[in-house]
Amino acid sequence: MWRTLSLGLIVIASSAVAQVPGKSEVQAVTLANGMRVIVWPDHDIPNVALYNWVRVGSRNEVPGITGLAHFFEHMMFNGTSTRAPGEFDRTLEAHGARNNAYTSADVTVYQDWFPSGALETIFELEADRLHNLSFDPDVIESERGVVYSERRLSVDDSQFGRLLELVQATAYVAHPYGIPTIGWPSDIESWTLDDLKSFYKTYYAPNNCTLILVGNLDPDRTIALAKKYFEAIPSQAPPAPIRTKEPPQQGERRVSLVADAQTPLLQFAYHGMAGSDPRLPALELLARILTDGDASRLHRALVEDGKVAISVNSHVEAGFDPGLVWFLLALPAGTDPHVAEGVFDAELERLARDGVTQTELDRARNQALADFWRTLTTIDGKAQMLGTYEVLRGGYERLFEAPAAYERVTREDVQTLARELLRRTNRTVGVLGPSSHKLVAEEG
Amino acid sequence: MRIHLSVAAPLVVLFSALLAQSSFALESVKTPPFERIELENGVVLLLIQRHDVPLIDFDARLRGGARLDPPGRFGVANLLAGLLEKGAGQRDALSFAQTLASVGGRIATSASVEAISISGSFLARDRVLMIELLADMLQHPHLDEGELDKLRSRYIEFIRAAKDSDLATLTPIYGAAALFGAHPYGNPVFGSERSLASIVVEDVRSYYTQHVGADRLILSIVGDFDAQEMKRLVSRAFAGWRRARTPLVDVVPPTPLEQRRVLLVDAPESVQSYFWLGNVGVSQADPRRAALDVVNTLFGGRFTSMLNTELRVRTGLSYGAGSRFERRAQPGYWAFSSFTRTETTIEAIDLALATLERLHTEGVDLTTLESAKKYLLGQFPLGLETGAQWAAQLATLELYGLSPRYVDDYTAAVDSVELGDARKVIAEVFPKADRLLLVVIGQASALREPLKKYGPVQELRLSDPVWSPDH
Numbered sequence: 001m002w003r004t005l006s007l008g009l010i011v012i013a014s015s016a017v018a019q020v021p022g023k024s025e026v027q028a029v030t031l032a033n034g035m036r037v038i039v040w041p042d043h044d045i046p047n048v049a050l051y052n053w054v055r056v057g058s059r060n061e062v063p064g065i066t067g068l069a070h071f072f073e074h075m076m077f078n079g080t081s082t083r084a085p086g087e088f089d090r091t092l093e094a095h096g097a098r099n100n101a102y103t104s105a106d107v108t109v110y111q112d113w114f115p116s117g118a119l120e121t122i123f124e125l126e127a128d129r130l131h132n133l134s135f136d137p138d139v140i141e142s143e144r145g146v147v148y149s150e151r152r153l154s155v156d157d158s159q160f161g162r163l164l165e166l167v168q169a170t171a172y173v174a175h176p177y178g179i180p181t182i183g184w185p186s187d188i189e190s191w192t193l194d195d196l197k198s199f200y201k202t203y204y205a206p207n208n209c210t211l212i213l214v215g216n217l218d219p220d221r222t223i224a225l226a227k228k229y230f231e232a233i234p235s236q237a238p239p240a241p242i243r244t245k246e247p248p249q250q251g252e253r254r255v256s257l258v259a260d261a262q263t264p265l266l267q268f269a270y271h272g273m274a275g276s277d278p279r280l281p282a283l284e285l286l287a288r289i290l291t292d293g294d295a296s297r298l299h300r301a302l303v304e305d306g307k308v309a310i311s312v313n314s315h316v317e318a319g320f321d322p323g324l325v326w327f328l329l330a331l332p333a334g335t336d337p338h339v340a341e342g343v344f345d346a347e348l349e350r351l352a353r354d355g356v357t358q359t360e361l362d363r364a365r366n367q368a369l370a371d372f373w374r375t376l377t378t379i380d381g382k383a384q385m386l387g388t389y390e391v392l393r394g395g396y397e398r399l400f401e402a403p404a405a406y407e408r409v410t411r412e413d414v415q416t417l418a419r420e421l422l423r424r425t426n427r428t429v430g431v432l433g434p435s436s437h438k439l440v441a442e443e444g
Numbered sequence: 445m446r447i448h449l450s451v452a453a454p455l456v457v458l459f460s461a462l463l464a465q466s467s468f469a470l471e472s473v474k475t476p477p478f479e480r481i482e483l484e485n486g487v488v489l490l491l492i493q494r495h496d497v498p499l500i501d502f503d504a505r506l507r508g509g510a511r512l513d514p515p516g517r518f519g520v521a522n523l524l525a526g527l528l529e530k531g532a533g534q535r536d537a538l539s540f541a542q543t544l545a546s547v548g549g550r551i552a553t554s555a556s557v558e559a560i561s562i563s564g565s566f567l568a569r570d571r572v573l574m575i576e577l578l579a580d581m582l583q584h585p586h587l588d589e590g591e592l593d594k595l596r597s598r599y600i601e602f603i604r605a606a607k608d609s610d611l612a613t614l615t616p617i618y619g620a621a622a623l624f625g626a627h628p629y630g631n632p633v634f635g636s637e638r639s640l641a642s643i644v645v646e647d648v649r650s651y652y653t654q655h656v657g658a659d660r661l662i663l664s665i666v667g668d669f670d671a672q673e674m675k676r677l678v679s680r681a682f683a684g685w686r687r688a689r690t691p692l693v694d695v696v697p698p699t700p701l702e703q704r705r706v707l708l709v710d711a712p713e714s715v716q717s718y719f720w721l722g723n724v725g726v727s728q729a730d731p732r733r734a735a736l737d738v739v740n741t742l743f744g745g746r747f748t749s750m751l752n753t754e755l756r757v758r759t760g761l762s763y764g765a766g767s768r769f770e771r772r773a774q775p776g777y778w779a780f781s782s783f784t785r786t787e788t789t790i791e792a793i794d795l796a797l798a799t800l801e802r803l804h805t806e807g808v809d810l811t812t813l814e815s816a817k818k819y820l821l822g823q824f825p826l827g828l829e830t831g832a833q834w835a836a837q838l839a840t841l842e843l844y845g846l847s848p849r850y851v852d853d854y855t856a857a858v859d860s861v862e863l864g865d866a867r868k869v870i871a872e873v874f875p876k877a878d879r880l881l882l883v884v885i886g887q888a889s890a891l892r893e894p895l896k897k898y899g900p901v902q903e904l905r906l907s908d909p910v911w912s913p914d915h
Contacts, residue, residue, distance in 0.1 A: 044496070045473060045825040086757060089748045094815035096822015098746070115822045145760030152716045152785060153612060153763055160609040260713050262604035262907070294529075294541035304537070307594065310601040330605050332597065363545045370548030370567060377497060377830045 020376075020400040026386075027219040028396065029226075033235040034207025037226045038396055039219040040386060042379050048215030049383040050122060052110040052130075053391045055210075056203035058181040059105045059242055059320065065195050067183015070103040071147050072199050076110065077101075078139045080132040085139050088125055095121050105177050106319035107391060113380065116216040120225060126211075127229040130204060135196050144188065151182045159261045159432055160328075167430035170255045171269045171324055175246035205236035210391055214383040246271065246322065252424045257432040263310070264331040264433035266340055270426050272325040275318035275392035281368075281405040282413040283421070287314040287325065288364035289356055289414070290347075295363070301347045302329065308340040319392055325421060337431045348422050355415035368406050473825050475848040478838060479671060486659030487682045490838045491674055492666040494831055498568035500667030503835040504578060505843050506560040507660045507692055511628035517647050518915070519635015522555035523596060524648050524656075528562065529553060530591040533580030537591055540577070547573060551581075555633050558695075558772055559843055560656075565832060568668040572677065579681035582661065587652060589645040600640045607906050611711060611885050615720035615781055618904075619883045620770075621912040622707045623722055623777055627698045630912070637909030657688030664839040666831040697774045700724035704878050704899035707913075710888035711906040717789040717886030721796065722779030723875035728771045728844040734857035735865040736769065736873060742816040743767055743803055743874070744780045754799050755782050761792045773844060778874065786887050790894045793884075797877040804876060808866050820858050 028038040057069050077099075079085035092099055097114030112122050155161040165180045172178030182188075211230070213222055249271055273279060290298045291314040302309035309329045317323025331340050375381035390396035398405075481489040510521045529544075529551055530537040544551060551564045562581060566574040606613060617632055624630030635643070661682070665674060701723050726736060737745075744751040744767025755765035767780035780800070784792040827833060828851075841850055882898055884891060885906065895901050902913050 045829050047822075047825050086748070086753075090815070093746055093748050093819045094811075096818045098819070098823055113823070113826055115825075118822070142758070142760035146756055146763055149716065149761070149763040149784065153783060156715050157611055158609040160605075259608075261608040263601055263608055293545045295538065295545045300538070303598070304594065307597070310598045310605065330601070332601050333604055359546075363542070366548035367545055368548075370550070370565075373497070373499065373567075374550075374565060377499065377832075379829070380826075 020403060023397065023400040025219075026396065027223060029223055031206065031227060031231045033231055033233055034205075035230050035233075036210040036390070037223055037230075038210065038212050038386060038390060039217055039222045040212075040214040040382055041217050041219055042214055042382065043216050045379070046116055046216050047379060048114055048116050048119060048213060048217060049379040050112040050114070050126070051212040051383045051387045052126060053210040053212065053387045054108045054110070054203065055106070055208050055391065056108055056199075056239070057104050057106045058179045059176045060203065060239065061176060061179050064187060065191065066179045066187045067147070067181070068187075068191055068195055068199055069108055070181050070183065071143070071188075071191055072196060073101045073103045073108050073110075074143050074147055075135065075140070075196060076129055076133065078143060079134055079136055080128050081134045082128055082132055085136055088129060091121065092125060097122060103181055104319070105179075105181055105317075105323075109387065111383075119217070119222065123225055123229040127233065130206065130209070130230070131233045133200055133204070135193055137193060140193060140196070144191070147182070148185075148188050151185065151188060155180070155182060159259050159265060162259065163257050163265050163267055163430045163432040164328075166255050166257055167267050167269050167428050168324070170253050170430070171271070171428040172246055175244050175321060176242065177246070177321065177323065201236070202239050206230060206233045207235040207238065210387065212383050212387045212390070214386065215379045242321065249426050253428040255428065255430050257430070258435045259432050260434060261432060262333045264333075264335065264337050264431070266309075266329040266331060266337045266344075267430040268327040268344070269324040269428045269430075270421050270423075271322055272316060272421060273318060273322050274320060275388075276394040277318070279413070279417060280316075280318055280393070281402070282409045282417050283316055283318075283325065285361065285364040285368060285406065285409050286414045286417055287316050288367055289360050290314060290351075291327070292364065292367055297347055297351070297360075298327070298344065301343050302340060306340075306343045308332070308335060308343055337433060341429070345424075348418070352415070352419045352422065355411055355418075358411060361409070361411055361414060365406050365409070369403055372402055473828055474852045476834070478848075480842075481675060483658065483679060483683055485683065485685055485687060486657075486661075487678075487685070488662045488842055489675070489678050490662070490664040490842060491671050492831075492834055492838070493669060493671055494666060494834075495668050497831070498668045499565060499831060500568050500571055500574060500665065500669055501565045501830070501832040501835045502563065502574070502578065502663065502665045503832075503839040504562040504582070504664075505662045505839045506582075506656055507558070507662070507843065508655045509559040510555050510557050510631045510633040511695060512651065512655050513631050514647060514651075516639060516915070517643050518632045518639040519599065520643055520647050520651050521560055522633055522635060523592065523599065523640070523643060524587075524651055525553040525555045525560045525562070526595050526599070527587055527592055527648060528581040528585045530595065531586035531588050533576070533584045535580070536586070537588075543573070544577065549574065549577075551577070557629055557631065557633060563832065563836070571669055571674070575677045575681050578663075582656070583682075583685050585652070587645065587649050592645045592648060596640050596643060599635065600637050603634065603637055611714060611716075611718045612781075612783055614709075615718050615883050615885060616779065617911050618707060618709060618885070619720045619722050619779060619881060620777060621915070622705070622883065622902075623701065623724070623881045624698050625912075625914065628695055629698055629772065629774070629776060632911045636911050636915060638915065639910075641909075654690040655688050655692075658682060658685040659687045660692070662839050662842045664835045664842070666835040666838070695772075695774050698724050700875070701879055701881055704880050704882065706882045706884070706895050706898050706901040708888055708891060708895055708901055708903045709883065709885040709906055710903065711885050712887055712889070714786070714886055716783045716785050717792075717884055717891065718781070718783040719789070719793055719796075719885075720779055720781040720883040721880045722777045723880050724775050725769050725778030726771060726873055727773060727775050729846060730771070730775075732865075732869050732873065734854065735861045735869045737820055738813065738816045738858060738861045739803075739808070739866050739869055739874065740767055740769060740778070741820055742808055742812050743800075746816075746819055750799050750803065751780055751782070751796065754795050755784070755792060759795065761788050761795070765796065786890050789884065789886060789891055793882070793898070800874070801877045803870055803874060807870065808863065810863060813861070813863060813866055817858050817861060821855060824855065
């Protein structure tokens with residue numbers, strides 16, 4: 001509710017520890033079949049955002065079926081025993097709804113945005129595909145082409161995507177986080193009907209799903225309807241846990257990609273932490289100090305002062321298992337990547353040695369807090385964030401403690417993390433450029 | 445989708461900021477009460493108080509934009525936009541960035557063909573600082589030569605980086621340049637590698653003096669503030685500002701293409717072809733807007749659209765296909781686009797053209813029409829949910845001289861579209877398949893010959909530092 005939300009922000013404005021309102025309005029239940037349903041009413045607009053979080057991603061794949069979780073995401077729109085291929089989308093859109101889905105290493109998330117009057121129709125459609133999905137061989141072949149086209153768009157025709165895939169595959173020697181979520185080309189060409197059937201049976205059970213609804217809803221009625229449509233779907237044995245743990249990295253790994261690119265790319269991937277790790281807020285602030293905005297350290301050093309990069313971004317992965325902390329640099333045409341790498345290394349060494357100033361930490365904290373509140377201004381932002389905390393960060397309740405968690409981070413926390421994680425021996429370095437460049441340097 | 449799509453390179457963000465302007469308004473939601481105040485020097489101030497969240501969002505638009513770029517110096521307006529936050533008032537670039545970050549504020553600058561835009565988001569408690577920073581950017585930018593050199597070099601590299609990693613975003617840039625030609629709507633907003641290299645600080649300063657001033661400013665502010673106080677703050681900060689030196693002249697309507705032409709951009713390493721087909725469309729104020737939106741939705745504006753059904757769902761040729769209107773003061777373009785692997789390029793273009801022909805020959809059925817209306821109306825409120833969205837919507841209305849009824853009457857207008865209206869706009873506005881500009885980025889060695897069947901072919905290389913053979 002907006003009225004209560006504003007109270008929380010006023011608390012922020014007076015710079016006390018922030019209270020995020022809404023916790024008391026959120027209703028969460030676990031249905032008899034193990035499905036989690038969480039409802040957060042927000043009556044600002046007459047719409048609803050529904051996110052169905054399924055706990056399966058490329059992390060659950062093995063060689064031969066890489067990319068299958070993502071392909072499966074596509075197949076979830078392609079027909080059930082009661083509805084022909086295409087009917088799901090046609091019915092949904094005819095009720096004013098839009099849908100999408102995404103797959104990551106950890107989860108597959110199905111999203112619907114719709115006028116609240118369409119709730120029951122949406123539930124019926126979602127329950128149907130969760131229970132009665134069917135696979136038409138012709139549609140499988142056609143959808144294979146679609147996914148291959150998606151791969152060509154985001155990887156094969158993108159120097160950025162190609163290098164990212166290579167660095168990720170190199171950063172993990174044991175854990176399936178090294179698998180590209182889109183899938184290796186030979187696997188895209190080879191998935192079978194049986195692969196899909198077995199995947200559906202293993203992972204698409206109600207006890208492996210968390211349904212998040214935010215918007216113009218009455219929680220009691222919504223939960224009653226969720227029971228009506230989803231509770232009859234039988235639960236299944238939980239999927240086998242992922243046993244493999246990535247062994248600690250003992251030395252820097254380097255990969256190079258010779259490409260006919262105008263702008264060289266330089267990417268660093270450090271092993272980081274899981275989403276449930278209590279140090280995650282400190283890591284997020286550390287990343288902001290380094291790359292958020294034109295005043296951030298790496299932007300100053302690499303882009304403004306050194307002029308050896310045209311952009312530097314960071315990305316923190318925090319899923320079920322320890323993910324990567326990425327630093328992604330694009331370099332000016334014709335420049336030597338080693339120069340940019342030298343500037344980057346010097347900044348990280350300075351950080352580990354001298355730590356950060358209180359001013360920098362306060363700045364990053366304010367950026368994080370303001371962005372947190374901005375995310376909560378849309379039903380979509382709330383649904384994404386509520387699901388992230390519930391599924392990947394130890395429970396939705398933690399969302400309401402997020403500002404307090406940022407408040408608690410100290411300069412020492414940040415420096416300790418920088419020393420522990422941002423070490424050369426804990427990273428993989430990827431360099432992409434034309435062959436005229438010497439891409440691989442000596443080990444640092 | 446997967447994660448690395450969301451970790452997009454900044455160039456991607458820049459281009460999509462320029463290209464992804466949809467001006468949907470709201471469903472049963474009506475324009476909230478707002479105040480419109482015109483200062484004596486011409487500044488137009490638009491205010492909506494929303495006390496639900498203690499955030500304030502603003503959208504400042506300077507009428508003019510890239511259409512006023514000097515001949516051959518494409519990108520001046522966009523460079524000026526970027527330079528506004530690289531030092532202003534008492535703060536140099538670093539100090540400005542530090543001040544902004546210290547309060548968790550966000551400011552984004554950009555240019556479009558018809559405006560320079562600055563948008564911002566601040567916590568309500570920082571409203572005084574917010575107005576100070578904005579007033580400094582607009583009235584006291586340093587326009588420092590060293591900062592310009594850095595920004596210009598980076599912008600050139602952003603284009604190169606986009607050519608390396610994001611071909612799909614480039615087709616509309618080539619398309620608009622080729623379709624509108626020497627008309628100001630053909631100016632590539634971001635500039636080209638060649639035009640940017642020729643820009644010097646005097647170009648930017650001259651643009652600022654001639655085309656930026658109080659009479660060009662529309663300032664829309666939405667959020668948690670007291671209107672009386674905000675009026676005082678804005679009046680105090682802007683009342684003394686001068687007007688722009690050069691009068692703003694209207695744009696003449698562009699001329700639609702009467703036959704089919706092809707621009708082939710050779711990307712020898714690419715494994716897919718990225719294609720875009722377009723012609724001159726409609727203006728912002730076009731009274732047929734609702735019927736046009738309904739037809740565009742069912743043709744290429746949603747997942748089950750005719751175009752996506754053919755190119756993705758039925759054939760698996762592509763990850764996606766869609767169409768859209770780019771509306772301006774005068775008619776902008778209507779275009780549809782997709783991509784497919786090199787070997788199936790002609791098959792996919794043929795299918796896209798046949799689908800457009802089918803729209804003309806078979807028209808639409810009642811079920812599809814009603815579904816498209818429902819879809820448009822169901823999604824409408826999601827585009828006007830936040831203060832930032834309302835700030836942008838109000839500024840757009842003012843920029844194009846539209847009344848709030850443009851928003852408020854939209855639901856009823858869409859709801860009342862009938863088959864006859866759809867038929868009428870298909871005949872009047874949607875181009876025939878033989879009157880289109882076709883842009884293809886792909887392997888020229890494989891495509892050069894077969895593309896000739898579509899019309900005369902002009903060629904560029906992806907590495908050429910221009911968006912048009914005529915630049």
